[in-house]
Structures are given as C-alpha cells and as structure tokens.
Amino acid sequence: MPDPALAHPAPVQPLLQTVGLTKRYGDFLANDRIDIEIVPREIHALLGENGAGKSTLVKTIYGLVQPSGGELRWQGRPIKLSGPSEARSLGIGMVFQHFSLFDNLTVAENVALGLDGKEPLRAVSARLADVARDYGLPLDPKREVWQLSVGERQRIEIVRALMQNPKFLILDEPTAVLTPQEADQLFIVLERLKQEGRAILYISHKLDEVKRLCDTATILRGGRKVATCNPKLETAGSLARMMVGSEIKEVKPSAERRTTVPRLVVNDLTLQPAELHGVRLQNISFELKGGEILGIAGVAGNGQDELFAALSGERLVKEPGTIIIDGIACGNLSISERRKMGAAFVPEERLGHGTAPRMRLSENALLTGHAAGDMVRHGFINAAATLRTVDRTTETFDVRKAKRDPEAASLSGGNLQKFVVGREILRQPAVLVVNQPTWGVDAGAAAIIRQALIDLASAGAAVLVTSQDLDELIEIADRIAVMFHGRLSAALPRMEATREKLGLLMGGASLDQKEAAHATRA
Amino acid sequence: MQLVLEKRAERSRTIALVSPLIAIGLTLVTMSVLFALLGKNPITALGVYFIAPLTDGYSLQEIAVKATPLVMIAIGLSLCYLANAWNIGAEGQFLIGAVAGSWIAVKTQGTEAGHWVLPAMLLAGAAAGALYALIPALCRVKFGASEILTSLMLVYVADLLLDYLVRGPWRDPAGFNFPTTAEFDPVATVPLLIEGGRLHLGSIIALIVVICAFVLLDRTIKGFEIRVVGVAPRAARFGGFNANQLVLVTFAISGALAGLAGIIEVAGPIGHLQPGISPGYGFTAIIVAFLGRLNPVGILIAGLFLALTFIGGEQAQITMKIPLDVTKVFQGILLFYVLACDSLILYRFKLVFAARQVQSGAG
Numbered sequence: 001m002p003d004p005a006l007a008h009p010a011p012v013q014p015l016l017q018t019v020g021l022t023k024r025y026g027d028f029l030a031n032d033r034i035d036i037e038i039v040p041r042e043i044h045a046l047l048g049e050n051g052a053g054k055s056t057l058v059k060t061i062y063g064l065v066q067p068s069g070g071e072l073r074w075q076g077r078p079i080k081l082s083g084p085s086e087a088r089s090l091g092i093g094m095v096f097q098h099f100s101l102f103d104n105l106t107v108a109e110n111v112a113l114g115l116d117g118k119e120p121l122r123a124v125s126a127r128l129a130d131v132a133r134d135y136g137l138p139l140d141p142k143r144e145v146w147q148l149s150v151g152e153r154q155r156i157e158i159v160r161a162l163m164q165n166p167k168f169l170i171l172d173e174p175t176a177v178l179t180p181q182e183a184d185q186l187f188i189v190l191e192r193l194k195q196e197g198r199a200i201l202y203i204s205h206k207l208d209e210v211k212r213l214c215d216t217a218t219i220l221r222g223g224r225k226v227a228t229c230n231p232k233l234e235t236a237g238s239l240a241r242m243m244v245g246s247e248i249k250e251v252k253p254s255a256e257r258r259t260t261v262p263r264l265v266v267n268d269l270t271l272q273p274a275e276l277h278g279v280r281l282q283n284i285s286f287e288l289k290g291g292e293i294l295g296i297a298g299v300a301g302n303g304q305d306e307l308f309a310a311l312s313g314e315r316l317v318k319e320p321g322t323i324i325i326d327g328i329a330c331g332n333l334s335i336s337e338r339r340k341m342g343a344a345f346v347p348e349e350r351l352g353h354g355t356a357p358r359m360r361l362s363e364n365a366l367l368t369g370h371a372a373g374d375m376v377r378h379g380f381i382n383a384a385a386t387l388r389t390v391d392r393t394t395e396t397f398d399v400r401k402a403k404r405d406p407e408a409a410s411l412s413g414g415n416l417q418k419f420v421v422g423r424e425i426l427r428q429p430a431v432l433v434v435n436q437p438t439w440g441v442d443a444g445a446a447a448i449i450r451q452a453l454i455d456l457a458s459a460g461a462a463v464l465v466t467s468q469d470l471d472e473l474i475e476i477a478d479r480i481a482v483m484f485h486g487r488l489s490a491a492l493p494r495m496e497a498t499r500e501k502l503g504l505l506m507g508g509a510s511l512d513q514k515e516a517a518h519a520t521r522a
Numbered sequence: 523m524q525l526v527l528e529k530r531a532e533r534s535r536t537i538a539l540v541s542p543l544i545a546i547g548l549t550l551v552t553m554s555v556l557f558a559l560l561g562k563n564p565i566t567a568l569g570v571y572f573i574a575p576l577t578d579g580y581s582l583q584e585i586a587v588k589a590t591p592l593v594m595i596a597i598g599l600s601l602c603y604l605a606n607a608w609n610i611g612a613e614g615q616f617l618i619g620a621v622a623g624s625w626i627a628v629k630t631q632g633t634e635a636g637h638w639v640l641p642a643m644l645l646a647g648a649a650a651g652a653l654y655a656l657i658p659a660l661c662r663v664k665f666g667a668s669e670i671l672t673s674l675m676l677v678y679v680a681d682l683l684l685d686y687l688v689r690g691p692w693r694d695p696a697g698f699n700f701p702t703t704a705e706f707d708p709v710a711t712v713p714l715l716i717e718g719g720r721l722h723l724g725s726i727i728a729l730i731v732v733i734c735a736f737v738l739l740d741r742t743i744k745g746f747e748i749r750v751v752g753v754a755p756r757a758a759r760f761g762g763f764n765a766n767q768l769v770l771v772t773f774a775i776s777g778a779l780a781g782l783a784g785i786i787e788v789a790g791p792i793g794h795l796q797p798g799i800s801p802g803y804g805f806t807a808i809i810v811a812f813l814g815r816l817n818p819v820g821i822l823i824a825g826l827f828l829a830l831t832f833i834g835g836e837q838a839q840i841t842m843k844i845p846l847d848v849t850k851v852f853q854g855i856l857l858f859y860v861l862a863c864d865s866l867i868l869y870r871f872k873l874v875f876a877a878r879q880v881q882s883g884a885g
C-alpha cells in the first residue's frame with residue numbers, strides 16, 4: 001500500500017500560530033486581531049514603524065504580556081501562557097530589545113538566573129563557554145555585566161537563549177546595536193539555527209538585512225497586520241511603503257554650512273578607567289567648530305562610553321583645560337554646569353541611563369531640563385513647562401504613545417529614542433554630544449532625527465555623533481574619526497571617509513599602513 | 523510539586539494599593555491564633571486592641587499623641603528610604619534630640635528665662651538629631667561603611683548617654699534618687715491644645731511636617747532628586763544629581779525630624795527627661811514608613827494605626843492581662859507581612875509540578 005503521506009506531502013504544520021491576537025492598554029490597541037503563522041526552518045521577519053506593536057506581539061508570544069483577546073497555538077494546540085518560564089519549557093526563546101541583565105552579576109550568573117533548571121553555576125559556566133565557542137560568539141563568563149558594551153550584553157542574551165535549545169527563537173531588533181561585522185556573525189548563527197530546523201522570528205528596522213536573511217515577512221501598521229510577503233521579492237522601498245503607507249522622506253544633504261569658532265575642544269584627554277575592565281582614554285584631542293558635525297565611528301567598547309562620561313561631566317577630569325566648551329575650561333565642572341553653558345547630551349542606553357524607566361515622560365524631561373531653562377523656579381517644579389517639553393517633543397519628532405504623559409518604560413523602543421534625542425535637540429544646545437542617535441528607530445523617524453541634527457548644526461551648534469552605523473555617519477557627518485582601544489584617530493573629511501578606510505581604522509590599522517598596503521597591491 | 527515565586531507579566535496596580543490591607547488582614551489572623559494560644563478569646567482580644575480605643579475621647583487623644591512622634595520620624599525615614607539610604611537608627615536620633623533639648627531646659631530651670639526657651643529647645647533637638655544622623659551618613663559616604671549597622675549601633679550609645687545624664691549630672695536633687703530630671707518649667711513645656719486634655723502642639727507640628735513632605739516630594743526639584751536617585755541611580759547621575767550628597771541630606775533631615783520628635787515628647791507628654799522615654803518609636807516608625815508606602819499621606823494613616831496598637835496593647839494588658847510585649851510581636855509580624863505582600867506586586871505564587879523539571883532537565 002503506498003504511503004499517502006508520500007503521495008500528498010502534508011502541508012508543514014506551523015510551529016506557532018496566533019489567531020486574532022489582541023492587546024489593549026486602556027483604550028489603546030497595541031495589537032489588533034493579528035494572525036501570523038511561523039513554520040520550522042524559517043526566518044520570519046516582523047516589520048513595522050516604531051510603535052506598530054512588534055515588541056508587544058512577541059512579548060505576548062513569550063508569555064510576558066497577557067493578551068486581551070485571541071489565541072496562541074503551539075504545534076496546532078491552543079495554549080495559554082502564564083509566564084515566560086512556561087514559554088521556555090515549550091521551546092520558545094527570546095532576545096529582548098531592552099536587555100534584562102543584572103549589572104552587578106557576572107555573565108555566568110546572569111545566564112544561570114535566566115535558566116529554569118537547577119544547574120550548578122560551574123556547569124552553567126562551562127556550558128556557556130561551550131555554546132559561545134560553538135556558535136562563534138566570544139564571551140568571558142567571569143566578567144561582570146556592568147563592564148560590558150551593549151553589543152557584548154546582547155551576546156549574553158543570545159547565548160542564554162541558545163543554551164535552552166529553543167525550537168523557536170525570537171529576536172527583537174538584535175542588530176540595532178551591532179557593528180556590521182558583529183551583525184554578519186549573528187547572521188551566520190541564524191542561518192545555522194535555521195538549518196538545524198528551528199524557526200526564528202526576527203524584528204528589524206534594517207530592510208536590506210531583512211531582504212538578505214528572511215524567508216517571510218509580516219508587516220504591522222498601527223497594531224494591525226497589513227501584509228505578509230516574501231521580502232526577497234520586494235524592494236526596500238516597497239517594504240517601507242507597506243510599513244508607513246506612504247513614501248519616506250530623504251534626508252536633505254546638508255546645504256553648505258558655514259563653520260564658525262571652535263565650540264567643543266578636547267586637549268590631550270587621558271583618563272584612567274573608573275572600572276576594572278573599562279577602557280583607558282589615551283591622548284584624545286579634537287576640535288569641533290560651530291556648524292560642524294563630527295562623527296566618531298568604532299566598535300562598541302573601545303572607549304566611547306568613557307569618552308561620553310568625560311565629555312558630559314558624569315566623570316570629572318582633574319585638568320579643567322582638557323575639555324573646553326565655548327571657550328570655558330570645564331573638565332572639572334559637573335554635568336549640570338555644562339548644561340547651563342548650553343551643552344546637551346544623549347547617552348547610548350535610553351532606559352535606565354537616558355531616562356528613569358518607571359517615571360513619566362514629563363519627569364524625564366525634568367531630569368535633563370532642570371539645570372537650564374524654565375522648568376524649575378526657586379526650587380519648585382513648573383509642571384506646565386515639563387509637560388510643554390513633552391508635547392513639543394511629541395509633535396516635532398512624532399513620538400507615538402498611548403497617552404499624553406506615560407511612563408518612559410511603556411513607550412516602544414524607537415519612540416522612547418525619539419523622545420530622548422528630541423528632548424535635547426529642542427533645547428537648541430550650543431554643543432550636542434549624542435551616542436547612537438537612531439538606535440532602534442524606524443527609517444522614517446531616523447530621517448527626522450538625522451535631519452534635526454543637520455539643522456541644529458546649520459543653526460550654529462557643534463554636534464558630536466558617536467555611532468556604529470557607518471552609513472549614518474557618512475550621511476550626516478562632515479568629518480569622521482575612529483575610536484580604537486581608547487585612542488581617537490585623526491578625523492577624515494567626509495569625502496575621504498570611505499567604508500573601506502573606516503573599516504580598517506576600526507580594526508586598529510593606522511592609515512599609513514593602509515596607504516602602504518595600497519602601494520604594495522598597486 | 524513546588525511553590526515558586528514567578529515574575530508577573532505586568533506590575534499589578536491593584537495589589538500595589540491593597541497590599542498594606544492584605545498585610546493587616548494577615549497580621550490580624552496571625553494575632554488571633556496567637557491570642558488563642560495564650561488562652562484568650564481572639565475576638566474579645568482584637569476588640570480590646572483595635573475597637574475599644576476608638577470609643578472614648580481620652581483614648582482618641584492618646585492615639586494622636588502617640589502617632590505624633592511616629593509620623594514625624596517615619597516621614598524623615600521615608601525620605602531616606604526613597605533615596606536608597608538606610609537609616610535604621612532613628613531611635614538614637616530621637617533620644618539625642620531629647621537630650622539636647624533637655625539640656626536647655628535643665629540649664630534654664632528656675633531662672634527668669636522667657637518664652638525663647640521652648641523654641642530654642644526644639645531647635646537644639648532638631649540640630650542634635652541631624653548631627654547625630656550625619657555620623658553614619660558620613661561614614662557611608664567617606665569610608666563606604668554600611669549605614670544600616672552604624673546607625674543602629676549609635677542607638678545604644680544615645681541610650682547610655684541619656685541614662686548617664688539623668689542618673690548623674692542632671693538628676694533632680696529633690697527626686698528621691700529616681701533617675702530623672704526635675705519637671706520642666708512652663709516656658710520649657712510644649713503647650714496643650716485642649717486645657718486638661720492630652721493633645722499638644724506637637725501634633726500640629728507633625729501635620730505641618732506631613733504637608734511639607736508632600737510638597738517637597740511632589741512639587742520641588744529636591745523631592746524629584748530624592749525619588750529619582752532611589753529608582754534609577756544611573757539616570758539620576760546623568761541628570762546631575764549626586765547620590766552621596768543626597769545620603770547626607772536625607773539623613774540630616776530624618777535625624778532632625780527624629781530629634782524634634784524626641785524633644786517634643788520630653789517637653790510635652792512626659793514633662794521631664796528620664797530613661798525609657800520611648801517605647802521604641804524609632805523602630806516602630808520604620809514599620810509606619812513602609813506600611814504608609816513611603817508616601818506622606820499613607821504615613822499619616824499608618825502612624826495613627828500603629829499608635830492604636832500601642833494604646834490597645836496597654837488596655838489589653840490592663841483588662842485581659844495580655845503581656846505588653848505582644849504589641850511588639852504584633853508590629854514585627856505586621857512589618858514582615860507588609861514586605862512580603864509588596865513582593866506580590868511584582869511576583870506571584872505558582873505551583874510547579876515535577877514533570878516540568880524532568881522536561882527542562884532533559885532539554
């Protein structure tokens with residue numbers, strides 16, 4: 001008797017299915033009747049603008065958010081998840097957009113806490129090292145998390161998820177914080193997981209990446225599913241159109257800007273790290289004029305955070321003249337005093353550093369706005385002024401949120417990023433120091449932020465942008481320098497800053513060697 | 523099968539509001555069991571504890587009098603705790619405030635000194651409490667010493683100092699060798715609000731403190747600083763707030779309030795300095811602060827509630843021969859349940875079955 005299964009190959013049963021899944025926050029529908037099917041051996045992209053509901057959907061699948069309606073099915077059977085540990089026991093793993101790591105614990109301890117079993121720490125540590133090596137994601141189990149860069153932190157989350165041997169892995173914007181090299185490394189891992197028969201749900205704002213990697217794409221807009229397609233058959237433009245519903249504005253190339261006087265000068269800044277594994281800043285010098293945007297490229301963890309701390313005044317340097325803002329030596333002045341002088345800062349980490357997650361946006365406006373401006377009079381808070389900042393930021397940068405003044409943590413990642421950047425730009429700073437300005441922001445909003453940085457410079461401000469996104473730097477910066485092992489290279493004018501040259505500098509080569517390499521090849 | 527705590531999907535707002543009530547409920551149940559074990563009828567005992575004091579005017583005044591120091595101290599402690607500074611030594615600051623204020627009363631005793639005496643005593647009490655609280659705060663900021671231990675240990679130092687003074691230099695010569703100072707002069711006494719009653723000016727001061735704390739936390743940049751340093755230290759540093767400085771400020775404020783409460787207690791209801799001026803106000807105030815959710819209005823309510831337990835405890839001792847220490851047991855159980863219930867805001871109980879473990883062990 002012929003096997004019927006051979007004659008009619010059964011359709012692949014979806015590993016996970018959502019049917020009419022809905023999540024409501026008050027009157028606000030974050031997810032509105034979403035149907036989605038994910039089959040084994042598939043990398044499935046989830047696309048949408050900031051606030052479209054992507055993170056909400058995957059958190060529901062992972063049991064972290066309770067749905068208000070609809071159903072989840074796992075291998076065809078309806079399931080109810082009361083928490084992530086239940087999702088994990090089914091074989092669902094997740095890497096979060098915002099990490100959930102304990103800063104004061106080591107890598108191994110963090111991983112052990114995230115595992116459900118009762119494995120002794122030593123065994124976890126060994127298995128962690130194995131998995132990390134096996135997948136080519138280097139990690140030192142003994143280091144404490146607070147000393148690690150964002151990229152390394154994410155590696156912990158990925159390895160932790162892999163150690164649970166998931167059948168279905170969710171990654172929420174994993175490449176937002178990675179360098180191109182790190183991202184490539186991740187894609188190799190994902191391809192391999194796919195070959196091993198697992199399914200992957202992949203959220204990203206980088207459409208070329210999605211086209212390259214993903215087999216299927218589901219597109220959300222305003223909480224609803226608007227399309228499912230094969231991204232390989234689409235263009236980045238057509239995908240973006242489905243996400244936004246209209247065309248995306250291009251960034252206007254910076255019209256000829258006049259540079260003025262130096263507004264931010266760093267003289268031979270050398271600084272011992274505050275932390276055991278921190279990076280020592282060595283002889284950093286640069287001069288940034290009004291009307292100019294200086295980009296700093298480099299792989300995370302090469303001293304960018306330390307430089308930010310010194311420039312912002314979170315860490316003071318003994319010699320005041322090392323850092324000069326608008327002609328005033330201020331190496332030993334606090335961050336508040338620097339803000340009063342017209343400086344503004346945007347750190348890399350938006351939750352917990354740039355904002356207090358559990359506080360409202362108006363309070364977070366006050367966080368950086370209290371030193372200068374009209375938010376505080378005689379020690380009393382002017383609540384109207386703080387709300388005004390929220391409203392203006394919301395309007396100018398299209399921050400989408402469920403109510404007027406929600407807690408920072410309830411905003412979607414990209415929308416919070418818009419708020420954190422917008423809050424500073426709207427103060428019209430004389431000097432703006434910003435790290436990763438468009439981390440996790442969708443293409444449309446990224447264009448708005450980049451344009452705002454350019455406009456700020458055109459209005460005479462000095463803007464220092466640190467980013468791992470070379471395309472971003474090449475698009476907006478007038479000059480680009482590279483940070484490597486705590487040193488800063490000389491800045492290359494935009495015309496000369498090719499991806500190739502920057503890539504070499506990021507790997508630690510000096511340009512002379514590179515020139516030499518050219519000569520020998522010629 | 524195993525009972526575990528699992529993180530909730532979302533913070534439960536309902537539980538955040540009702541958690542103190544659940545804690546009180548659980549405490550009452552536990553207390554009933556305890557009363558039954560002591561051979562007392564739980565219903566009668568709870569009635570004597572919590573209902574009887576509310577039924578006559580004298581007890582009601584007494585509740586307000588007892589709540590006065592509790593609320594004042596707890597307000598100060600809540601500022602510390604919000605800012606992640608753990609002042610456990612309010613009892614010591616209370617005693618030192620009482621001693622410092624009494625010094626003025628003792629020195630001016632029987633002189634022509636006028637109405638400046640009481641204000642001076644209050645100021646001295648507050649200043650001494652603040653300075654005393656700054657010792658553990660400075661040790662933490664300068665040397666990284668745990669303020670929990672140092673502030674607690676200084677309680678005993680203050681206790682012994684008070685004891686020495688009233689047995690030695692300040693003892694009332696006409697006091698039949700009792701360890702106490704002479705009764706304070708009228709200018710050195712906190713005036714009563716109702717002639718012949720118990721309620722005194724201190725209760726008004728406590729209310730003003732509650733209002734000031736509310737305004738401070740809700741409307742001022744300093745209050746914002748206190749809140750943000752506690753919940754998001756890194757963001758606070760980015761905001762330009764100095765956590766170490768705040769440890770000093772909140773310890774100083776809370777020490778001042780405890781000291782003020784101390785001198786008001788001595789110059790008010792007690793009328794002279796003697797050992798045992800506090801039935802543990804400084805420690806009970808810790809419970810008040812947490813039961814009141816570190817919120818000024820909550821603390822006012824919680825302070826009245828715990829004052830009720832003191833009064834009820836006294837009456838239960840008189841009418842039912844229940845030991846006074848049962849009140850302390852009650853307060854301890856209450857703190858335990860308050861902290862336990864608070865974790866239910868973020869976590870929930872869950873039964874885990876053995877099968878799951880096998881699965882995850884195999885995976």
Ligand SMILES: Nc1ncnc2c1ncn2[C@@H]1O[C@H](COP(=O)(O)OP(=O)(O)OP(=O)(O)O)[C@@H](O)[C@H]1O
Pocket residue numbers: 025028030048049050051052053054055056057097400401402406409410411412413414415440442
């Ligand atoms: N706990 C919450 N309370 C209220 N509103 C919420 C909450 N969580 C999310 N939202 C709202 O739901 C919407 C969808 O958020 P979600 O995080 O899913 O967006 P997203 O698609 O992941 O966006 P991004 O690309 O910026 O990460 C947002 O507008 C957000 O403000």
Ligand SMILES: [Mg+2]
Pocket residue numbers: 054055056097172412413414
């Ligand atoms: Mg998201």
